[in-house]
Amino acid sequence: MNEKQTFFSFKPSLWLVRSAVFMLLVAINCLCISAQTTQKIHGVVKSATDGMPLIGVNVVEMGTSNGAITDVDGNYTLTVSAGATLEFSYIGFIAQKIQVKEGVPAYDVVLKEDSETLDEVVVVGYGVQKKVYCLLL
Incomplete structure (x- = not known):
């Protein structure tokens, strides 16, 4: 049971990091567009x-x-x-x-x-x- 808890607790944190990186890229893109x-x-x-x-x-x-x-x-x-x-x-x-x-x-x-x-x-x-x-x- 301990292995399943580690497996499931790792996936959401990876998803969270990927979401944060994606949001950061979107924000940088918006800044570049508004700079024109x-x-x-x-x-x-x-x-x-x-x-x-x-x-x-x-x-x-x-x-x-x-x-x-x-x-x-x-x-x-x-x-x-x-x-x-x-x-x-x-x-x-x-x-x-x-x-x-x-x-x-x-x-x-x-x-x-x-x-x-x-x-x-x-x-x-x-x-x-x-x-x-x-x-x-």
Whole structure:
């Protein structure tokens, strides 16, 4: 009987040590994840030709799926990691990349038109219209 008591009393202590080591590893992992700093940035995207705000510009943190689209006034807001690279792209304009600096919350961007892209846009339309004759008396 004494052997069974030793056998059973040893297993729970081994389980306890393994659980403690696992919890310690989880805690260290959480600390590493929270150490990555993020910052909220904002700005306005405008056209270089007329200075008007651009609606619907894609603002994406490169290497991630994190992104935003500019609103009616050309404004955007995005939370990114420090040191991230942002890419601003819009149809008919040259894409622009900007490096985010820690502590700088505002980035206003001016996009230049890409005349080569505008020549490549083709609009195709299909339609059917019935001809109606009207007699005036």
